[in-house]
Amino acid sequence: MHLTDKLYDTFIVDDRWKYLASGLKTTLIITFFAVIIGMVLGFLIAIIRATADRTGKLKIPNLLCKLYLTVIRGTPVMVQLLIIYYVIFASVRIDKTFVGILAFGLNSAAYVAEIVRSGIMSIDSGQFEAGACLGLNYRRTMLYIILPQAFKNILPALANECIVLLKETSVAGYIALEDLTKGGDIIRSLTYEAFLPLIAVALIYLILVITLSRLVTLLERRLQKSDRG
Amino acid sequence: MIEVKNLQKSFGDLHILKGITTTIEKGEKVVVVGPSGSGKSTFLRCLNRLEQPTGGTIIFEGEDLTKMSEKRLYEVRERMGMVFQHFHLFPHLTIRRNLTLAPTKLGIMSKEEADRSAAAMLEKVGLADKADAYPSQLSGGQKQRIAIARALVMNPDVMLFDEPTSALDPEMVGEVLALMKQLADEGMTMVVVTHEMGFAREVASRVLFMESGRIMEENEPEAFFTNPENPRLREFLSKVL
Numbered sequence: 001m002h003l004t005d006k007l008y009d010t011f012i013v014d015d016r017w018k019y020l021a022s023g024l025k026t027t028l029i030i031t032f033f034a035v036i037i038g039m040v041l042g043f044l045i046a047i048i049r050a051t052a053d054r055t056g057k058l059k060i061p062n063l064l065c066k067l068y069l070t071v072i073r074g075t076p077v078m079v080q081l082l083i084i085y086y087v088i089f090a091s092v093r094i095d096k097t098f099v100g101i102l103a104f105g106l107n108s109a110a111y112v113a114e115i116v117r118s119g120i121m122s123i124d125s126g127q128f129e130a131g132a133c134l135g136l137n138y139r140r141t142m143l144y145i146i147l148p149q150a151f152k153n154i155l156p157a158l159a160n161e162c163i164v165l166l167k168e169t170s171v172a173g174y175i176a177l178e179d180l181t182k183g184g185d186i187i188r189s190l191t192y193e194a195f196l197p198l199i200a201v202a203l204i205y206l207i208l209v210i211t212l213s214r215l216v217t218l219l220e221r222r223l224q225k226s227d228r229g
Numbered sequence: 230m231i232e233v234k235n236l237q238k239s240f241g242d243l244h245i246l247k248g249i250t251t252t253i254e255k256g257e258k259v260v261v262v263g264p265s266g267s268g269k270s271t272f273l274r275c276l277n278r279l280e281q282p283t284g285g286t287i288i289f290e291g292e293d294l295t296k297m298s299e300k301r302l303y304e305v306r307e308r309m310g311m312v313f314q315h316f317h318l319f320p321h322l323t324i325r326r327n328l329t330l331a332p333t334k335l336g337i338m339s340k341e342e343a344d345r346s347a348a349a350m351l352e353k354v355g356l357a358d359k360a361d362a363y364p365s366q367l368s369g370g371q372k373q374r375i376a377i378a379r380a381l382v383m384n385p386d387v388m389l390f391d392e393p394t395s396a397l398d399p400e401m402v403g404e405v406l407a408l409m410k411q412l413a414d415e416g417m418t419m420v421v422v423t424h425e426m427g428f429a430r431e432v433a434s435r436v437l438f439m440e441s442g443r444i445m446e447e448n449e450p451e452a453f454f455t456n457p458e459n460p461r462l463r464e465f466l467s468k469v470l
Contacts, residue, residue: 129279130317134331134383135307137299144334149321 010196016187020197023183024204030100030179031166037105038165039158042112045069047142049113050120054128055138065113072110078171080107085175096177100169108165115157119150152223159216163209170205180204230255230290230387230418231276237284238271245271247442248285253387258419260429260450263439264465269422272439273391276420277309278302290386307335310380314392316372318364324351324375325360328382343382350378354408370401374408381412388412390421426469430454438462 011017045065052062072080081103089099123146131141151158173182184201188194231253238246245268253259261269274280276287278294287294289305297305319327328350329343338346351357354374356367364372373393380388390409394402406428413419413432423429429436429450436453438446438461446459454470457463 124315124317126313126315126317127319129311130313130319131331132279132303133277133306133309133311134379135303135335136331137303140334144330145319149319152321 006193006196010187010191010193011200014190016190019178019183019186020180020200020204021183023178023180026097026100026172026178027166027169027180029097030104030169030172030177031162033101034104034108034165034169035162037101038108038112038161041105041109043116043147045109045113046116046120049117051138051142053121069110069113072107073114077104077107077168078174081171081175096172096175099175100172100177100179104165104169104172107168108161111161111164112158115154115161116150119154119157120146122153123149155216155220155223159212163212166208166212167205230257231420232288233276233285234288235285236272236275236282236287238268238275238280239283245442246275246282249442249444250285251437251444251447253418253420255386255418256416256434258413258417258432258434259421259437260433260435261420261422261437261439262424262426262429262465262469263437263445266441267439268442269437269439270391273389273420273422276389277306277311279311307331307337307383308386310377310383310385310388312373312376312380312388312390312393314396316364316369316376316396318372318376318379320364323361323363324356324367327364327375328379331379332382337383346382347378350382351375353381354378368401369397370404373397373401373405377405377408377412387418387420390419390423392422392424394423394425424469426454426466438465440465 011020045068048058048061048065052058081100084103085096085099127145127149128138128141131145132138136144169179170181172179173185176182178186181201184197187197191197233249233251233253236246236249237244249272261272263269271280275282276289276294278287282295285295289309292301292305294302294305319330322330325344325347328347329338329340332338332343332346333340348357348360351360354377356371356374356378359367359371359375364375367375377388377393393409394405397405402425406425409419409421409428410432421428421433431450433450435447436450437444438453438457438459440461446453446457446462454466457466
């Protein structure tokens with residue numbers, strides 16, 4: 001069989017490309033919402049952790065956060081996904097995409113939290129003091145002075161976390177979620193031809209990651225305005 | 230204006246302040262000198278409770294600072310400006326925003342009022358053309374003048390200076406001291422921790438000498454420098470003058 005025939009057989013017959021298209025859509029949806037959950041929850045955890053470290057308050061929430069980080073970072077994301085689907089939501093019919101978003105979001109939050117916390121810790125304590133001396137309380141100082149600076153410093157690490165998350169969603173097929181990877185796999189099982197669908201899947205991931213990296217570079221450049229000098 | 234009674238501060242076993250008692254009157258310019266490790270910076274940082282004293286009282290405008298709630302403390306700090314050795318400007322904000330952030334976020338001024346006030350203050354410190362620059366684009370002396378302007382925008386009753394010229398290149402010390410002298414001439418109440426003896430002699434209404442957590446001698450500058458009584462002060466002056 002010629003390459004063109006193989007291409008035709010893999011992607012065109014029975015509109016098989018649609019497996020990839022709808023898979024891509026699912027992957028993007030899961031990644032997008034998981035990133036949002038991860039960022040929101042991650043920032044929250046990081047702020048609780050940093051506040052506890054700095055002021056000695058929030059002892060119990062801090063303990064819970066530490067426990068959460070230990071468990072989430074100490075177990076594989078795939079196992080977490082399986083547990084959420086087959087154990088936690090075992091007795092309810094639930095949208096698998098939602099399960100995917102939840103699992104990957106909760107997982108990502110742990111990593112985001114540690115990134116953000118390191119960002120907050122990297123800011124000179126003089127910035128907290130300068131805020132305090134102007135009458136800005138801890139919350140305001142955090143919000144207007146510390147977090148904007150921390151965010152700029154950790155942007156590359158956060159972007160990297162998004163990229164990792166995008167790629168990690170490829171295990172979603174284990175709960176029969178038809179994401180991009182699963183889409184390629186379905187085509188493979190239909191055509192008994194592994195090379196083309198899997199390479200296509202890999203290429204799509206690669207393009208997504210490169211695009212993401214580009215966007216981050218642009219954003220970084222914008223944020224770096226205050227560094228000229 | 231500030232009444233300090235038997236102020237104590239320990240970090241664990243380390244006893245930094247061993248009972249400081251002094252009163253700072255409105256309009257006074259108090260300069261605190263002493264060898265490093267004498268506790269003079271800690272003393273200054275206790276005055277606005279950046280360090281929590283472990284004993285004694287600080288009465289600021291009638292209220293005991295050491296015992297007030299945190300909420301009240303932040304309100305009181307609006308009336309106490311502080312200038313640090315390392316400036317601590319907000320690097321992610323323009324100079325104008327450095328000045329207007331606190332008054333706008335605290336609801337003291339509208340954005341327009343704050344911008345106007347910031348412009349006036351930048352004019353005063355001679356850096357009106359830097360409003361849209363970022364801190365990283367300024368020299369050390371300019372940064373410190375901005376830090377002073379940032380504190381002044383809050384219209385404080387007292388200004389605390391923690392070694393404001395110690396991190397500056399020698400040629401930039403003059404511009405900062407000149408600005409501080411100008412402030413002093415305008416009647417600002419000031420507490421200054423510094424190694425600049427010339428400034429102490431010229432501007433201070435009273436000079437405090439601190440050594441190992443105590444005030445060893447305090448006097449008006451003329452007597453302080455020409456006729457020191459405490460032998461430790463004499464030794465100190467012989468080294469720095």
